[in-house]
Amino acid sequence: MQTKRTIFPNKLLPYALLAPQLAVTLIFFIWPAAQAVKSSFEREDPFGFRTTFIWFENYTRLFSEPGYLNSLTKTAIFAVSVTLLSMSLSLLLAVAVNRVLKSNRAYTTLLVWPYAVAPVVVGILWWFMFNPTIGIAPYMLRGLGIDWNHRVDGNQAMILVVIAASWKQISYNFLFFVAGLQSVPQSLNEAAAIDGAGPFKRFWTIVFPLLSPTTFFLLIVNINYAMFDTFGLIDATTNGGPNQATNILVYKVYADGFLGLNIGSSAAQSVVLMLIVIALTAIQFRYIERRVQY
């Protein structure tokens, strides 16, 4: 096969065309990241007059600080819960919509809406609904004998942020699951039905294994989402409290750096967070390339 190629003799033009994108990447991503790495090796005095290079002291301190270790645990709980909850619910919704032939476009459209809502707004929305004083949810829960106050109870606070974060991510997962489900040929389902598998068994032995590429992709996206993109949501609902109960890594970076003004520690935390996500993603990609193929 031959493709027609146009050759531009100008040597500068390609660079000029790439420049805007490169500039944005450099200024807004690479530079700050490099700054963070640099700051993580430094200590700044309270007034910002003097910075001292202190090697790994920020890091060693970090890992001996109970608050940070607590934050690591909370992040793990939060990320795993959000990923499991949002993925399982969205799979359930996708399967339900996939079974409905009529009006499934309408359902799909409606289910996608939450994704368009900004994280902070999501936070406020759920904060309002679960507000111990004026919210509707605590009012109803009281009827069931549950005393809801996420400002006092750390577990309840965690449940609240997990629900809020999952709710927003369900739309995104849902879209991918619907697309994944639609690419599973109907005849496989029919063959399995003739082979004596009931609907539940068909799903777990035929459809779910064929969805695995979608599932793995979403796993990465959701973990990254829970670790990085949930800052606004936490800020609007719990502020990381009560008593550090929802102080996940990304929020702690903000709190220590911008509220506590401990720039060095905050920078070290953000570097660690970055490394964790890079490591997780690398592991998952390796796993995908090995396992998910047919």
Next chain:
Amino acid sequence: MATIDLIDLKKNYGNVPAVKGVNLKVADGELIVLVGPSGCGKSTLLRMVAGLETVTSGRIEIGGKDVVRAEPAERDIAMVFQNYALYPHMSVRGNLEYGLKNRGTPRGEIDRRVQDAADILEIGPLLDRKPRQLSGGQRQRVAMGRAIVREPAAFLFDEPLSNLDAKLRVQMRVEIRRLQRRLKTTSLYVTHDQLEAMTLADRLVVMNGGLVEQIGTPTEVYDRPATLFVAGFIGSPPMNLIPAASLSAGENAGTLRLGAETDIVGLRPDQLYIARPEGDVLTLAGTVELLEPVGGESHLHVQINGTEQPIILTVQGRPKLAEGDTITVYARPEDIHPFNQQTGRRTDAN
């Protein structure tokens, strides 16, 4: 082993009828081929028997038992799909075992049946491969294997050969025939390929527009097509259909005796001659329009005087004729198929 009875079977999609009342009795061990153009309802019919489509009205009996309300799994049938529908994440062995495992067949029995099927279809060396590592023909065999291991009451084939290339299709056709003869399992086979239908079937069911046009053995259907549609559909090249008036004119008037209601007559391309045969003959004068050599024989397209459509005749070898030559075409009066345009039916039916 079972019979299949379809009794006034109908299927509507909304207000659109797809199958408009089909009656069919399939004897035990018989291979019935449903043939027709796309959209004629043959696949819908098969899928209703399989239980993959709901039935609007009518009854389906497999082995004398009404199965209209039964799940596909409860009907004791196995189906071979056009795209094979092999489970891509399972090995060939996994594909063959799946249906047996779901039914709680004991391990020893599963192994025996899988081994038997693998031997019959010669797919033993492929058992541990995944479907994507197989060629089209091999996939086809695995799909057949999946049907065989179940030892069902009936096989349903939904255009199983249409994804194969021409050569492989002929080979697999012979194999399916041999296999079905050997296992003696009642089979329903859907195809749009009339040659496949003719060569495979014990009996043919020719369908058109949701209705059965004719049921009969391949020779019956070929020798005495019941309707104009069947006449035009079965046989390649198709039967020539010409207005009766243009044939009964002139010197043919004495030899040709047609009923009053006959206004269209059919002539098979291989029952037309360029050399005058013995006995009574009908003659048609015309001009050679096109000469198509197809190997051992040639297709001659002749424009008959006074008709619009050219007729096609098959002649042995390569006749020494050029396009534009005027010739006389002969036919025997007993080879004529008389039809009525209005009803679309044969007028000498009895």
